[in-house]
Amino acid sequence: MPKQNQSSDTREKPAGGKKKPPVTPSPERRGELLRIAADVFAEQGYNATTVRKIADAAGMLAGSLYYHFDSKESMLEEILRTFLTELWDGYDSVLSAPLGPRETLEALVTESFREIDRHRSAVAIYQKESKHLVAQTRFEYLVESQQRFEKAWLTTLERGVTDGVFRADLDIRLAYRFVRDTVWVAASWYRPGGGHSPEEIARQYLSMVLDGISVRT
Amino acid sequence: MPKQNQSSDTREKPAGGKKKPPVTPSPERRGELLRIAADVFAEQGYNATTVRKIADAAGMLAGSLYYHFDSKESMLEEILRTFLTELWDGYDSVLSAPLGPRETLEALVTESFREIDRHRSAVAIYQKESKHLVAQTRFEYLVESQQRFEKAWLTTLERGVTDGVFRADLDIRLAYRFVRDTVWVAASWYRPGGGHSPEEIARQYLSMVLDGISVRT
DNA sequence: CACCTTCCCTAACAAGTGTTTGGTAGATTA
DNA sequence: TAATCTACCAAACACTTGTTAGGGAAGGTG
Structure with a gap:
């Protein structure tokens, strides 16, 4: 797990601006991706599963997953x-x-x-x-x-x-x-x-x- | 798993020399280390277990394990x-x-x-x-x-x-x-x-x- | 048309991975 | 005493890891 990301939970909330995050992934797509991820996790084990394998199974690239989720652990x-x-x-x-x-x-x-x-x-x-x-x-x-x-x-x-x-x-x-x-x-x-x-x-x-x-x- | 090590199973056997590998770890120490490794594997899972964790539990450094074993998978x-x-x-x-x-x-x-x-x-x-x-x-x-x-x-x-x-x-x-x-x-x-x-x-x-x-x- | 939203890609990053190489302290043997 | 063997260390290596930043294509909306 690289990047210690010590910035004390810095996510959206621009100090008083809009309440919602700037991007809004659809719940349907989230659910779809979660089902795919669950299958890979179950088959290969969580630690042995790389985000790139999940992305492969979903037909996209690793970084694109982070549009829907903020970490592998969150999934x-x-x-x-x-x-x-x-x-x-x-x-x-x-x-x-x-x-x-x-x-x-x-x-x-x-x-x-x-x-x-x-x-x-x-x-x-x-x-x-x-x-x-x-x-x-x-x-x-x-x-x-x-x-x-x-x-x-x-x-x-x-x-x-x-x-x-x-x-x-x-x-x-x-x-x-x-x-x-x-x-x-x-x-x-x-x-x-x-x-x-x-x-x-x-x-x-x-x-x-x-x-x-x-x-x- | 870095190092593709394409050299077609190059290990000892200097093309007709001695039959044994140049170094000979004792079976007792091997067994001891294997018991330690097994405990860590069982507790943390194989993939989540790094060779450094095993070495830590054994009171030595990661590279030293390779005097006894030729890979994590071999253990x-x-x-x-x-x-x-x-x-x-x-x-x-x-x-x-x-x-x-x-x-x-x-x-x-x-x-x-x-x-x-x-x-x-x-x-x-x-x-x-x-x-x-x-x-x-x-x-x-x-x-x-x-x-x-x-x-x-x-x-x-x-x-x-x-x-x-x-x-x-x-x-x-x-x-x-x-x-x-x-x-x-x-x-x-x-x-x-x-x-x-x-x-x-x-x-x-x-x-x-x-x-x-x-x-x- | 311009504007915004949704969704993904490209390209990189820093840390962590298993493994190798060369060296060496200490005991054992010649 | 010199040579040898055992068991480890120190330092690096090539590669993989989760994650990020910026950009852009497609479609809908004003």
């Missing part, structure tokens, strides 16, 4: 933030519904696979990069999201144990990581239009998580 | 190759034993957690980077390993279905990915000496995978 942030916002829209509507613990778990898993279907690249990026990113203040919202995520799942699992629908002899934190991981790693191999709908994959996963793969004796 | 390769070699040592002894499908699955899972315990960093690197690396001819052995891996697991699962110990109503390829992922993602959060031994984690995971997390009705 990453916008991709992840958009994904998390939509994810929590879905989760919140599930969590606020009057469901039993088992139904809540089923709904959360199904909703997760739908999000993977919609934001495949963003999920892949999130999984690979979030661990390093949380160290930066710019990406602190990732930590907050992770904590809400953990709380939602742990609460559901604990409620299930209390109600007698989930086994009480399991380490609940281990079970949490188990469920969480089994769901989200699917983004690494899932391809939309591959014969399985998100709902169908969710059903099979739930069947394994809830009842196991062994035959009942 | 990565040796780390992954060492890990896979030891992994298959364990797997092969399990697969050649006269075990039923359920016992084979249990042994494979347990062995996997032992390898995670031993090669935590290498496993983390493998998971993050292998997807991009397989494109390079230098890392083709990763593909071969993945194919053996898949075959071993699929065979075991199919044998279990035939023998009536695993459920026949599951998509077997989905079940394979399910079991594979649940095991290996543990490397992302597992820390040795964290209260759980590899065997204990294996038992809990197997309990969930085989019997599910719901209470039997």
